[in-house]
Amino acid sequence: MKTSRFAGSRAALLLAAALAFGAATRAEAADGISLSGHVQQSASGAMSFSGSPSPSGGAASTLALALDGSRGSTSFRASVHFALLYGNEAATLWSSLQLSPGKALAFLIAPAFEAASPAPETIALLAFDDLALRWDTGAFAFEAGKTYANWGLGKAFSPADFFAEFDYSSGSPTRLSKLIARATWFPGATSRVDLVYDPYAAMGATIAARAYATAFDSLAFSAAAGIRAAAGTSPRSFLGAIEATFDLPFASPYGEAAVVLPLDGSAAASWSLLGGGIARIGGATMLGEYLFSPEATTHHSIFAQIGAPIDEWASLSLPVLYYPESGILAAAITISLSDLAGLDLGLSASANRSASQAWSGKLSLTARCGF
């Protein structure tokens, strides 16, 4: 079942790529096309403290390219990155693929990924990050490809985003792009209604609609509803969610509530609540989120992050991800320097505690040059 789904995904991805690059070719003499990217080199040293301390090292070289263009009412974006991973950088990728094999559908990887195999010393990787075409007509927009639904307000958790899949590996959570189709109606300047279909969602093919609007200059809210197809042992389910954020002078609290209701009556409804907020004190920006999911394997999830500029060119970031029940903890401190001799530099130290209470640490240095 999984194999055929992934095969379909790969075919759809290649089709999206062909359409995007086809559009790029046609758009060359039209409204505009641009190519941008960056070269990045990183080196890291890690230490595992389970049993006898075991040090390891690694490196990664990355070339990322993004092609953007538009012609009349059609626009596209295609972005890929090529990476050579060595040592613990290769092992980290291999472990994440073992946890989420679905990620491999967007990769061309050598050696080929085998979940049961140990991590190779070196990995060459070509990843399709974003491949999407959009067409606007009147107050409607249609988009298809590997892109982002971007529902919900949560930065680290978002039960109201039925399509979200987060990557926490860098310390700061990021949403992963997915193969989706979307139709959007813009009934007003500040409102939108989205209909999104994700045929390859890990939890089952999902189709859902979401309405977003603002009121009173400081309130933004949305409501969403959808259907998730049966997959594996999960029955066909109704999905519902609401979200809202309210602006106060120095803080912006936000919340999400979501429910999953099996339609065959085989199980009780499950629900999740997210509470979060952004505040600014002095020069520091603080973000905190708490997710409560009583029916899920993990009931409590916490994320917090502080970001502060050191000066105009350097900044500090401290993200912490914590699951109290299992004791899993990931904390990092990153100093970023921008435009230093044409390079953006990042120095990061992180500490992780696994479910088995084993600690590990990692120190990494990254240099990036954009073009």
Added chain:
Amino acid sequence: MRRLVFMNVFVAAGLLFCAAIAGAQGAQGLDASAILAKVDANQVYSTIYYEGKMEITSGSKTKVKTMRAWSAGSGKAFIEFTNPEDKGVRMLKLEKNLWMYFPSERDTVKISGALLRQGMMGSDFSYEDAMEPDDLKNLYSAELMGKEILDGRECFVLQLVAKNKEVAYAKRKLWVDAERFIVARSELYAKSGMLLKISKTLDYTKVGSRYFPSIVEFSDALKKNSKTVMSMTSLALDVPMDEGRFSLQALTK
């Protein structure tokens, strides 16, 4: 959150440009309110389009950002960055709401109240600056303090006090060119009297009967060795503009 810390946009530049617009008229016998009314009157336009460049200097380092901007009145603005590092990043202002669009994640973020005081892209503007209407006469009570020569030109010196607490800066001191009614220099103060921001008009261009500042320098008085210079490379006033430009659809397109 990181991207919010390093946000690469500003509407403020455009709006602050507009705050220094003036026409060439005589000024004899005018009181503070009349002078401010003339400054405001010269700020009125139906639409404006410009291409701009922002140079952010801190110590010995300078970053350059370029952009295209559209605005209708003081309530609607749309800016698209064109420099390589920020290409495709857009900002939409609709009255008191502000959204940003990040092309790499195809994500639209509503800038929350807590972040509006944050400097944009390390510049000397804050989002709050961008949200401030440019209708000074309605926001402030004015008092004429006298005349001074500034950079060789005669200027009225006005002291402005905010009429209500919602205004970002409780007090302002303006040097208004007595002939052209350009705001040649502006100092922005907190209620406590602390100096927060300074702007200077370095050059101007004449568009029709109006004088427009073409190069303006802004500095945050709380930062050392920091300034932001905004310059216009092209400008069009009262041009036909699609109302759909100022919408979430255009922001994400």
